[in-house]
Amino acid sequence: MPKSKGNPAMRTCVGCGRRRPTCELMRLTLAHGTRVAFDATGKQPGRGAHLCPRPDCLKSALQRRAFQRAFRQTLSPAATDALPASFPAARLAWITARPPRQRVARITTQLEAFFGEPRWQGPEDALDILILTVLSQSTNDRNRDIAYQRLRTAFPDWEAVAAAPAQAVADAIRPAGLANQKSLRIQEILRWVQDTYGALALDLCTQPPGRVEETFLQLKGVGIKTISVVLMVCCGADVFPVDTHVHRICQRLGFVPQGYTAEKTHAAMQPLVPAGKSYSLHMNFLRLGRSICRARSPQCPECPVSIWCPAAQNI
Ligand code: SF4
Known part of the structure; x- marks a missing residue:
């Protein structure tokens, strides 16, 4: 049988x-x-x-x-x-x-057994998350959150951010780093949203994720990681964002070669992730990357997926 x-x-x-x-x-x-x-x-x-x-x-x-x-x-x-x-x-x-899809499926299951299964928390405001994710580029979560809070405190709404002098926006978001560059990008994005949708509000969840990606990837400062995070967090879309932790872990687990960019890793990984598991695997890779598979000195003997890892040391 x-x-x-x-x-x-x-x-x-x-x-x-x-x-x-x-x-x-x-x-x-x-x-x-x-x-x-x-x-x-x-x-x-x-x-x-x-x-x-x-x-x-x-x-x-x-x-x-x-x-x-x-x-x-x-x-x-x-x-x-x-x-x-x-x-x-x-x-x-x-x-x-082992076929890569089988390895990704087993790793997903083992991470859920180890960390628990993260579940999507429900819809969030897409414009808020888009700006937050732009701020997160090349910095850590703590500095991103400080910069975001300062921005929201300094200006009453997104209209005020769009209309403000670029220097004032840069001063508010300085803790996130690259403040001059990010302030320009944020204002460009806000003005583009205003012009395109007639208001500073985004309704992305009623559109196919592929179309949203195509539209937003034309904007400066919005890469595939940024728009994937927005779709996953705001809409619960089954897309798999590749940030620095996810990228490092995918390389160590041998799913992509060392020379791959995060964009190429995103394209390679998305078809391998089991249907409906993008959120769970992304969040658990973040937990793994912060606690065990850190950039320096990964703790392989503690790692729940070491049997699947070609880079595992001292297991
Ligand atoms: S075995 Fe080591 S290198 Fe491989 S994923 Fe786990 S912590 Fe990272």
Whole structure:
């Protein structure tokens, strides 16, 4: 009988003894001459055993009788000698042999199990979020929020910001950095919104996300990250914004090459994210990037997705 999607085949790791879905386990096969070899794709015929792709499980497997029983014979030490040395390469081959969509789906599930499933909080004002996201460029959340509060306190409404001298706007948003450049961009955006829609208000949620992106990407200071954040936060659209944390994690997890820009990463990742999971994965990548997979010194032994990560260290 075919397995249902919600009921994946389970196997026991010969290292730690835990039962896991087979897609999370490496397969070991008995090769010619009674030597054990890794089977990266899990498709080689013959007798096999399953193993979590962690050095600790390999170490433990090599000392366990269960490992030997899995092959129904006593393996000589020579039969497993080559395993530790070849393990890093075998682990990498195992990770890259998984289809990227499957890896993203498992990572999404594991992050939800670890951090919880973030849920969209409901509609927000699109113009407010657009300006907030422009302020967030090249700065941290704290400075962005200070600058935004100062801007809202200094001017009674967006009409007043649009009509103010650029210097006054720049002074208000200075904590966010690049104040002169951002003040000009914000005023250009506000005037464009006024001219295009006849009022300083945006109703984006009734339009297809693709059309909104096309329209707003023509504006200076609005990139794909900015408009994706607006669509995701304000409308609950199933779009996957790629900011600096998300970009770094996607590179470390091997979904995009090191040289990719954030824009190219956005285009590569969006088709891989499970339907309806953009918000959850984006928010959980932010949490992972701030707490564990930091730019410097990632804490790989603490990481809930280390088994899927080619860049994992000391796991
Ligand atoms: S294993 Fe390490 S490098 Fe990979 S995602 Fe986790 S913290 Fe980042």
